[in-house]
Amino acid sequence: MTKLLTELRRIACTAGDRVALSGEQDQYTYSELIAAVDSLAAELAQLGSRRIALLADNSPAWIIADLACLQTGSALIPIPGFFNATQLANTLGSSGAEILISDSSVDDAELHQLLASQAEVSSFNTIAQLRVWPLAESEQTADLPAGTVKITYTSGSTGAPKGVCLSAANLLATATALNSVLSGTPLRRHLAVLPLATLLENVAGAYATLLRGAELVLPSLQSLGWAGSSGLDIDALSTCISSLLPDSAVLLPQLLKGLIANAEQGRWQPPASLQFLAVGGARVAPEQIGQARELGLPVYEGYGLSECGSVVSLNTPSAERAGSAGKILAHCQVEIADGEVMIKGNVSLGYLGGAELESVDGLASGDLGELDEGGFLWLKGRSKNLLVSSYGRNISPEWPESELLAYAGVAQCLVIGDAEAYCSALIFVTPGYNYDDIGRYIRECNQRLPDYAQIRRWAALPKRLTVADGLLTANGRLQREAIIAAYPELIAHCYPGIVYPLGGVQRSYIPSLQQSELDLASADPDKIDAASSGSGD
Template sequence: MTDNPHAHSPLLQSLRATAETYPGRAALLGDHEGFTYGELMQEVTAIAEAITRRDLQVVGLFANNGPRWLLVDLACQLAGVTLVPLPGFFSPQQLLHTLVTSGLQALLTDMPDYFADAPGFGPAEAFAGMTLLPCSQVQPAKLPAETAKITFTSGSTGTPRGVCLSNATQFATAEALAECLAPLRCATHMCLLPLATLLENVAGAYTCWLLGGTALVPGLERLGFSGSSQLDMPRLCACIDEHQPDSLILLPQILKSLLEQVDNSGWQPPVSLRFVAVGGGKVSAELLREATLMGLPVYEGYGLSECGSVVALNLPGAVREGTAGKPLPHCEISLRNGEVVVRGPRYLGYLGTQPDSAEGGGSDDGDGCEDGWLATGDLGSRDSDGFLHITGRKKNILISTYGRNISPEWIESELLRSQQILQCVVVGDARPYCSALLFVRPDTDIRQIDDWIATVNGGLPDYARIQHWALLPEPLTFSGGLLTANGRPRRDPIARRYAQIIENLYRIPPKTSSPSSPALAAGAPNPGVTQ
């Protein structure tokens, strides 16, 4: 195919071995087509040869979930071509930014009409069950050597940031996960998140294949997704019921919504489920316990794109609710001044930086690399048994006018345990107390919210209690610039957008504080506060 060093994919070597031993085993199933391991390798080889004939070096992929997405991913690895997955929830401006900065020579898509009026594309042609659009006006980009995939994260600003990854780094993550999950004998994994999300294609599909399993990839509309953040939960539950998967990967909000389906609609998780990973944000220990009681075998994890996705995970037999688990075998995790740092396989650099300057670690602007350690920008701790506790983002710390340093994620995770609260942003930097902006269910009785906040406040120290709150006029969305790609609040833009609402919260005298809980009053450590 090519002599490019990143063409030698250890994942493909594993797939070839499985295809030789079990050629008739199902490897990939979608809504309308499926492939055995033998057929998978034949199709991937044919697509890779077609890419090579066109002398393409950097290829974009803007497509719905389905077998074709993963076939193109594998074919680019075989052909030694850099793949640039483009998330479907990116705005037109963000898509244009990624097209230009990554130096795409061609874009593969199953939605060609989306680009019908976009400038800079040559004549379309049918290719690999999709449409290939040559990029005629894009200048080549200087990429770090061995860049096999550029995964874009929204980071802390609206401009997507390209993380350059090698095949080896992605494989190391999948291999470590496969080693840990092998005893569970998960035979089928359903890809529920968009495949442009690194977590789903590496921890989901790649890990499934290393276990010799079948990747189930229904289209996003079959899963109930629409727009940037809309999710039809009855449709999602019906899809899970139809496929009866052994494993899933969820974001915290999807987990919460699934539990609401159990409570409100009587949905029962299929008994086939053996492992449900949840990541992308902090999850309260109570929500995890509730999930387990309802039949969802949920295990929280932690990772970042710069490390090839997952670096820590709770596992059967090694679980501590409310923690991110223990480090996976391919990496080390430590702490420096309260910040989580990781050593092991990592990214090659950011798009637009010098190839040897992999700095600024963490999708939301950590402090870079030093002595092989990557600063993540996340605050955390390790308990005596080695479990990792993530308490918030270093840059998100609120410093009250009384000098208390408070992680807003800690308080938010407690408030979001209520089914009535859909979104929550805690504010209070340079203020005397904490307040909250809430988006709630339309039929919510406001008195229920007051009662719930009072309940949560009863378990918080006085300086972290919510004194006042206000309703958000509309939900926070990615397309509106107020959420990151994985659903975290973008705090500075939110503060600017709702500055007047926040200011009004601090024109009201604070409520009388109730007594601190005995444990906190006695000086017990609090994971959400740094002194």
């Protein structure tokens, strides 16, 4: 029995009638939650599976399945709903998952190869909407570090995302540290806005909420307005918040942008129930935090890594420094080595099939930063090329770039999108090919990419990138920062929807291009075929 479950049992004994989980169709008190976890754990024990994949919508059933796996000591593999078929197949195969638990049918042809037998699909007595598929034994199954109870996959900076192996102690330490720094803030009702397969919501949202004996509200992802990993109907989310009246929620920067826009334009009034909105996944400008506060959104920025059980630092109502990523939580220790953020104390057990992560110097985060005398972390950028979208998705730009460069019409390509809602591309078109060709190439490429790595807009580079102009290295590699600095007009046009402080108005202007060229050279790939054709030279 893990300490997390022991604490939940204690709450059930002292406040068993208190509501723990609220879904669209069902509700569980703490006593009912423990009873359901015990019952499902018994069913799982009969199956004898030690590695269990979970692919399901946000609901009380998801939480009960999660806790039941924790009780049996099985390693749970939460599957993000935005993984494409290839990523899902890779995840199930590489993790060595023995069964797949899901609330929907599995009908993809690629996945059928992983299923031991369609005839063996069965339902649980405890939770009828969950079904279980036995999976075929994988030839690529990797060993798990001892004590692994959760394998969380990154959003996929490449086509084969990494599995981070976490212990029960990792998860409990993060949730406990969060509750400690928020003990002075009355948080009795948390709305799960992010998919529960996201470690941030799973730990900082669900576990932290349950450990403080509060109510976890679990509407479906559709009700919240989600469509894939990087698309959300902000009106639906606003309506959900207003109708459910939570005290707290975890947001991504892009969701915050949308809520700010809705409130600023008078389409939505944030409810007075809101006490604490954590935002993480990518950096948020201090001006945007201030703007949110003026509109009634109590937003506080934090920072974390999957490898550290999610949250590492957090601003709170009792300890905040504007512009920082927050104060380091008690369960972690952070040092700066050669400008890079190094983390010790709550580092995961390792990557699936890989070595342990923590060294003498700690876990290298890949982020550049500084620590001030008060223990607040100030991030200064990333040490590598990895893009982090405003939805918190990690994307290696070389991944979609390599897909695009497979086409003869794309001579050179730079994918951008750090801290933005979607990826864009700057492309030098091979002479003899036209913009219609590039539009078709992008659409074909996007069919092979998950939605968060797809190219939504592109701009034609006016000339070839060269070593002489400082935009390529001697061996032909892109000088990314130099290219971005050289073409601010194209960058601005790829991202026209910018949130400015209250009352601020700004329009993008590209003096180097005529308007007809502008419409052609920077366009939505879904509409590019309607543009007149021409040479890319």
